[in-house]
Amino acid sequence: xxxxxxxxxxxxxxxxxxxxxxxxxxxxxxxxxxxxxxxxxxxxxxxxxxxxxxxxxxxxxxxxxxxxxxxxxxxxxxxxxxxxxxxxxxxxxxxxxxxxxxxxxxxxxxxxxxxxxxxxxxxxxxxxxxxxxxxxxxxxxxxxxxxxxxxxxxxxxxxxxxxxxxxxxxxxxxxxxxxxxxxxxxxxxxxxxxxxxxxxxxxxxxxxxxxxxxxxxxxxxxxxxxxxxxxxxxxxxxxxxxxxxxxxxxxxxxxxxxxxxxxxxxxxxxxxxxxxxxxxxxxx
Ligand SMILES: [Zn+2]
Numbered sequence: 098x099x100x101x102x103x104x105x106x107x108x109x110x111x112x113x114x115x116x117x118x119x120x121x122x123x124x125x126x127x128x129x130x131x132x133x134x135x136x137x138x139x140x141x142x143x144x145x146x147x148x149x150x151x152x153x154x155x156x157x158x159x160x161x162x163x164x165x166x167x168x169x170x171x172x173x174x175x176x177x178x179x180x181x182x183x184x185x186x187x188x189x190x191x192x193x194x195x196x197x198x199x200x201x202x203x204x205x206x207x208x209x210x211x212x213x214x215x216x217x218x219x220x221x222x223x224x225x226x227x228x229x230x231x232x233x234x235x236x237x238x239x240x241x242x243x244x245x246x247x248x249x250x251x252x253x254x255x256x257x258x259x260x261x262x263x264x265x266x267x268x269x270x271x272x273x274x275x276x277x278x279x280x281x282x283x284x285x286x287x288x289x290x291x292x293x294x295x296x297x298x299x300x301x302x303x304x305x306x307x308x309x310x311x312x313x314x315x316x317x318x319x320x321x322x323x324x325x326x327x328x329x330x331x332x333x334x335x336x337x338x339x340x341x342x343x344x345x346x347x348x349x350x351x352x353x354x355x356x357x358x359x360x361x362x363x364x365x366x367x368x369x370x371x372x373x374x375x376x377x378x379x380x381x
Pocket of ligand 1: 178179180224282290
């Protein structure tokens with residue numbers, strides 16, 4: 098039997114432990130995150146060593162160190178959009194919170210539109226991997242990664258795309274990211290990645306100011322425009338940003354993003370070329 102005085106105390110402790118369970122589902126994880134951030138940012142507090150201080154270190158190149166106060170922190174200039182190829186938000190979060198996977202992203206957006214931020218925008222998340230866009234060969238350093246909870250063979254929900262557009266609006270304004278710099282994982286890693294899939298509504302994003310889209314007049318049967326005779330589609334892909342070392346792979350990524358037809362056919366039809374020419378004029 099529990100004494101009268103003990104009962105309220107027990108109840109309080111049960112309530113407290115329950116609320117701490119729900120509140121602290123990721124407590125240890127977030128503590129480990131803070132420790133890692135502290136380690137990563139420690140490098141910013143170091144003042145550069147001089148040759149005199151480190152005579153044997155060949156990487157030390159300074160004769161003298163004099164600090165300036167005119168600086169700020171470098172900021173992201175691209176956004177890379179992914180689909181998770183997983184079955185749920187929880188599964189993705191698990192993947193991004195265990196160290197052995199070595200993958201992460203700044204944001205994860207669930208099918209119901211919930212946005213989960215997993216990393217400060219200024220830190221380098223591991224989402225892009227090997228690849229390039231234009232001359233940028235380290236997209237992890239220059240971009241923000243956004244993962245959409247989607248298994249790769251289904252449409253994205255309206256709520257998810259609405260949330261994505263809200264996130265993109267904030268990022269574009271906050272970091273002054275150019276319209277052309279909103280790309281997909283498949284765009285920067287042709288032949289290696291196919292996300293986000295052909296179900297991803299790039300036109301809707303372009304209409305909202307994130308990436309470009311072609312003039313859909315081109316699709317009308319009576320459209321009379323032509324590409325110039327000397328138009329080189331592979332050069333156009335390169336100028337847009339695609340790595341063309343494997344032209345068939347670059348064409349596949351282009352089709353995945355823009356034409357969404359015969360994605361695995363490395364040939365470009367006359368219609369594909371007209372779409373590509375129109376986009377080249379916008380991206381160049
Ligand atoms: Zn991806």
